[in-house]
Amino acid sequence: MSNGITTRQNEDNSIAMLAAQRHLYRDVKKYNTVSVALSIWIPFALSVILLFIPENREWRYTSYILSIVSMGISFVIDQYIEEKKQLAAFIQQKFDVYVYDMPWDRRIFGKNKNVAHEIATYSKKILSNLKEKKQLKDWYTHGVDEKNTIDGILACQRENLGWDVGLRKRFRLASITLIIILFFAILAMGLWKNERIIEMLWRLAFITPMLKWLLDTIKKLNKDISTLQELDGDINNNETKTMEDLQDIQKVIFYHRKECYTIPECIYKIFRDNDEDRAYRESRM
Numbered sequence: 001m002s003n004g005i006t007t008r009q010n011e012d013n014s015i016a017m018l019a020a021q022r023h024l025y026r027d028v029k030k031y032n033t034v035s036v037a038l039s040i041w042i043p044f045a046l047s048v049i050l051l052f053i054p055e056n057r058e059w060r061y062t063s064y065i066l067s068i069v070s071m072g073i074s075f076v077i078d079q080y081i082e083e084k085k086q087l088a089a090f091i092q093q094k095f096d097v098y099v100y101d102m103p104w105d106r107r108i109f110g111k112n113k114n115v116a117h118e119i120a121t122y123s124k125k126i127l128s129n130l131k132e133k134k135q136l137k138d139w140y141t142h143g144v145d146e147k148n149t150i151d152g153i154l155a156c157q158r159e160n161l162g163w164d165v166g167l168r169k170r171f172r173l174a175s176i177t178l179i180i181i182l183f184f185a186i187l188a189m190g191l192w193k194n195e196r197i198i199e200m201l202w203r204l205a206f207i208t209p210m211l212k213w214l215l216d217t218i219k220k221l222n223k224d225i226s227t228l229q230e231l232d233g234d235i236n237n238n239e240t241k242t243m244e245d246l247q248d249i250q251k252v253i254f255y256h257r258k259e260c261y262t263i264p265e266c267i268y269k270i271f272r273d274n275d276e277d278r279a280y281r282e283s284r285m
Helices: 007-009 012-049 058-099 114-127 132-136 140-144 147-163 164-192 199-204 204-236 241-258 266-271 274-284
Strands: none
Touching: 007 058, 007 140, 007 147, 007 241, 012 058, 012 114, 012 132, 012 241, 058 114, 058 140, 058 199, 058 204, 058 241, 114 199, 114 204, 140 147, 140 266, 147 204, 147 241, 164 204, 204 241, 204 274
């Protein structure tokens, strides 16, 4: 007997919710790319430019100021990213709760707001593209429909975890490696130009935005990994689950989506495996 998950996930309203959250997450990733450029690549580019221009005191200090200003702009963009991510996570939560036929417990999930206008606004572009719209069909695998309600929801929640932990560990290592390389490159440029100690210290204006980005990113990734490992333990233990247990798990998934670091699309493409395509799609947040 079907638990109804397959039917509900392919209803027009469900597809619209998926389209809206996908559009919002794309916006988040675009702005996150800009934030990374402001925090890492612009300061590094400014440090490189200093190698190829004649000694110019005004330009030197202007480049230091521009580097710090770019860090400030990235902070503003980060606030916008968080707002978009909160809305995307809420819409995805509404999708899951509806598809699971799970009661919306206000004590656990918070207020169930009406976001019909937002869904209509942000879903429009993807729904107008028939190829993309088709990709939103059968969001969860057909196998979940053959299970009883509790086991079906648990299987969907398991799909949501996918391979996200390993991906975030790889990205954490890549981030640390990149910033270390750029850090020594910037110092090497100063040594190559025989800069005095005070001039070398001014190069901190290039390094500071990078270090701030790295520390903020590592903090979020560590929290993400810890949360996902906790979820893995809750989902995959041998204890018999009740609807209340599944609501508690869904709460953690919901908050993870709202607060997790948005990994760039290019990283997904690098580490993506064809056999993990479903997990890739489900964990893209």
